[in-house]
Amino acid sequence: MNKIKTYIDNANVSRFRFWVQLVTFILFVYGGYWGISISQNLPIFACPYDHATGGTCYLISLQHQLHITWANLFSWRGVAILTSFGTFLIFFLVLNKAWCGFVCPVGTLQDWITKLRKSLGIRFSRYEDSTFKYLKVIKYIFLLWLLIVPLAIANSFFGLPQMSHDWFPPFCTICPTRVIMPLFTGDVSQLIIDFSSTPSLIMTTLGVLAAGLFLTGSFVKKRFFCLFCPMSALQYLFSKIAFLRLNKDGNKCTKCGNCYRVCDVGIKEIADDITSKNIVKDDCMLCLKCVEACPEDRCLEVTFLKFPIISATEEGFFKRYGTDNKELKDE
Amino acid sequence: MRRLPVIYGKQHQANIIQWIRSGKLPENSKYADQYDLFNPELFVFDPNGNRVNGKLVNNDLGFVVTFPGSEDGFYSIYLVEKFVNNDTLNIRVAKTERMNHSCRNGHDKALVRVQPKIYPKQIPIEIIRKRVTGENLHTVMHPGNDVTFQVLIKEAPCKNGNVQMSTHKGWVKSQTTNNKGEVSFQFVQDDNTNIKELRQRITFNYLIHFKKTIKQNGNFNDKHYNFITYISTFSDNYRPSQMLYSSFVWALFVIIGSVLTLTAGIYIYRKRRRVEYKEIALNE
């Protein structure tokens, strides 16, 4: 048992993650070709606009379900919303935010774009601390938008006129995933600006702009889009009760900042917070790079229902960062 | 089952051929045959308003209308049924307008030649497509256009009638006519238009369906009735938006533009950061 634990602690998690991501990417982008359909309520951006997707993002189900009149909301259709949400929650609780780091095809795509940038030797950007604090809020705004607009299309709020159906689905139309993911199956039909009505024009233009922003953004900034992802916001509401956790023992932390250095989303608390035990923040994607980079024994630890899965160890750290005798090739 | 004849056709043939179908929505409709119809009466008017001889025939293509004609302009084709069922007189009119145009005949007075005509003597109920601004002999409707229809019953605008528009791809919308008997629809972008259909210039049809029942006593063919139900359909076709091309082009333009601007922006930002420190601007 101890041997297995040591093996895992010394493992190169990033390499493991790369392969898991590759498999899940194929599954959720091309899975439909093999008739795979895992669920309609997945906590990842498996985009149904890609006709071959092997499962569906919960957000689109949620938007469709919330396109409902008040009367229906409190009828059996309301129950459907709850069961759908329950499925989402069960999926989410098992892996917590590791869905983002290991499974989400959009996250994977961004990691690959980062790899491309790295191979070109172009440096990455980091947000300044103050900018980061403001940008973080955007995903919650998106979440509210996608919850409220479907209701406002189906109902009248405070006697205001109902919104045009052309705003629907309010997030998907502006989501860069809708434009980009279908391209992987050769489908360009989403790369379009719809002139048929003003809402459609606005939304599709924003969508295409967002796609452009996504491509450039994720090229210069690691996991650029994740900072704005409403799924991440929704997930974080339930992250505290998830089974998979990332714990930190603040007493063991020397604040060396290794974890923050390697953090793709730039969570500062991972290095500076020495009081919280549960260190999963809203932008965290549980990629476990911080655990790999932490040289203090059991300072960072990933547990599943309190059972330790992988811990930071000195030995593991040096295995990954120190004793590699390979010299870099000449530029 | 309500049966509603619809007329659908092709242009630029010596004899224009019309199919007649039944069903309310294009997607679940079927071709009508002669046994479905109650004493159908066919009217075909050439662009000058003269009645020409049209025939309902069964041929290889199905149950169709044929008529001769080579005049430039709209041929109006009506199929009228009148019959009493229980205590209701059903008046059903299926209408379509076929543009016949050859560029050899020139384009003079196009605006006049495309104007709609009505035939109140023969046709009790009319659905008129209001011509769009600057309409000419080549105008085709596209998604994104606004189209207005006027409903006239015996030349009088019909208020508060229910008008439904449905398109080939299944988009359906209902509206009620205003005081002038008019309704306006905006053709909505079909969800699943793909670029192949666009390239092949496939035309799709849409259907306007109108129904109204009024209380009126009378006799028809020795049968008494207390109500009259007017049902009228109007069909025409549309092409995937030309704008669709531009939609794709615009989208490409926007995505490439945004990528380039951002890249340039980031490049300049990074370059500027390397400039030596000069001055701090303070807020006064």
Place this chain on the structure above:
Amino acid sequence: MNKNKNTDRYERMKKTSSVHMAMEIKKTLKETIEDFPNNPEGMDYFYKLVSIFTEEKKINTNGKKVIATTCVQVPTELILAADAHPFRMCSGAYSTDQIGSEYLPAKTCPLVKSTLGMMHLDFYQVDKKPLAVINPTTCDQKRKLGEISRDLVDVPHYPLELPPTKDTEEARIYWQKVVKRFTKYIEQITGNKITRQKLKNSIRKVSRAQQEYRKFYTLRKGKPVIWGKDSILITNTYFYDDIERWTLSMKKLNKELERKVKNKEYITNARSPRILLTGSPSIFPNLKIPLLIESLGGVIVAEEFCSTSRMLYDTVAVDEWFMYDMVPALADRYLKPCTCPNFTPNKDRERRLLEMIKDFSIDGVIYQTFAGCQLYDMESRNISKLFEKNGTQMLLIETDYSPEDHGQISTRLEAFIESLKTRTHI
């Protein structure tokens, strides 16, 4: 040539100091080696390394350019990457302390005085004169050292602007910029370009040294197999030794110690109180306090000094092995985990000490401050309060490099260690 140096007096001073220093080193070495039994064989390398100074020999730098540093916050990886030999110039010699006293106020810390004396007399432990002295702006005395040394030392002085606080984002960014500028400076004075491949290799080199050090550090958490005075000597040699040679010798020593742990060959019996030594750093040949403690029956199992764990414990992790990530990563590593008392606030030092007390099962803490070392002296107040709450015994000792207070300190230490012994018994 500096005019201060071109006098007969300077030559005389150099000669007598050199003799004094040799004597001092000999004496310390004798006490270190001969007064203690069971010194590991692996220590021979380190003993030999420092004993060459008694014969007026220097450390061989293999013809590399030398860059001197005065504090722990200088990213040595960058110096290594420029194919230069980094050399930390903090001195523990009383003989040069006396030279420094001539040019500095009386209440200056002996480490600063001794370092100035060493620079003035060109008593570098390496075989070459440094190209520059990199002086992080840590405490006031180190900060002024550079200015005062202008007339006394003919090596250019480069102040490395260390921010006075480390917890804010501003400080971090500022320090990163300072280190970036420093990288350019190193390239300029050595004439060697720091490429990403070279820097990566030098990070790896330091990392391997750290790995061995941390292995050594962890070994001492158990029952003692090595004396603290040896540990201090080992990390002192890291100041000037070739890093790869040092790592290799450390590896050998660790193997030997691991064997000793396995065979239960402990240096002393279990009743010896386990001591944590902290405060102003003990630097060879000033091993006065550690030698006293251990000759009186205590065992130093851990030191929290800028010459020991603070220098070698914390590691660097890099996400993308390019200059744009490596240099800021290095900057962060030398700033964020550093527990130097010149930072305010310095809560991290308190946390670190508490964690060490727990990890090393410490019986008592001995806090050394040098006369004139204000920062450590001031910080001792908070730390003793902290320990009071925590129930840890602490002895504060103020001393300097002179051997005069030997008797008085010996009495206090003896009493302290005895009290610890009785406590451990209960």
